[in-house]
Amino acid sequence: MVLSTVDELGEPDARVLILKNLDQRGWHFATIGNGLKGCQIAANPNVSLTFYWSSLGRQVRIRGVTLKADDHESNADFQARSAVAKANVFVGRQSQVLTSRSELDTAIANGARQVSEKPDSIASNWSLFIASPREVEFWQAAEDRRHQRLLYKRDGTAWLCDQLWP
Numbered sequence: 001m002v003l004s005t006v007d008e009l010g011e012p013d014a015r016v017l018i019l020k021n022l023d024q025r026g027w028h029f030a031t032i033g034n035g036l037k038g039c040q041i042a043a044n045p046n047v048s049l050t051f052y053w054s055s056l057g058r059q060v061r062i063r064g065v066t067l068k069a070d071d072h073e074s075n076a077d078f079q080a081r082s083a084v085a086k087a088n089v090f091v092g093r094q095s096q097v098l099t100s101r102s103e104l105d106t107a108i109a110n111g112a113r114q115v116s117e118k119p120d121s122i123a124s125n126w127s128l129f130i131a132s133p134r135e136v137e138f139w140q141a142a143e144d145r146r147h148q149r150l151l152y153k154r155d156g157t158a159w160l161c162d163q164l165w166p
């Protein structure tokens, strides 16, 4: 899925992330809480998510606000990561400038050693976030171009639905 955020200048930023889960609270994603997007979200929790399935001709767009899952959920997500993925979090400086590939190789080797020595340790900066929807739009392609668009908007505990012009 594509997660879009806004930076400190109010400019949009977007990147692909893994959808970790979906429940009544919203769509879950996990990342380094003090990384670039984590800081953007801390300053402005408004986000959007975009999904596209080419073979189905289907798009889903979500706009809402990001909540932080509790430590228990973030830790469980971290523990489910592979050893190399954990190592990357322990030593990674995601989105900072990398001076050379050897800097990366050395850091990952150190991280792998750290994980093998203490396999149950958890990176305190790993965070699970939940995008809680304010509105969700379903877009379905039609061969005759009479595409269908349904926009659901939250209204208290209910959802109101409008069809939109394609």
Ligand SMILES: Cc1cc2nc3c(=O)[nH]c(=O)nc-3n(C[C@H](O)[C@H](O)[C@H](O)COP(=O)(O)O)c2cc1C
Pocket (backbone or CB within 6 Å): 013, 014, 015, 016, 017, 018, 019, 029, 030, 031, 032, 035, 036, 037, 038, 094, 095
């Ligand atoms: C298929 C795919 C899945 C990805 N999944 C994640 C993810 O779950 N978490 C994450 O932090 N970055 C993930 N990334 C990397 C992000 O797209 C992005 O490069 C990184 O999070 C840095 O973003 P930022 O500088 O906006 O914080 C993924 C990239 C791709 C292409």
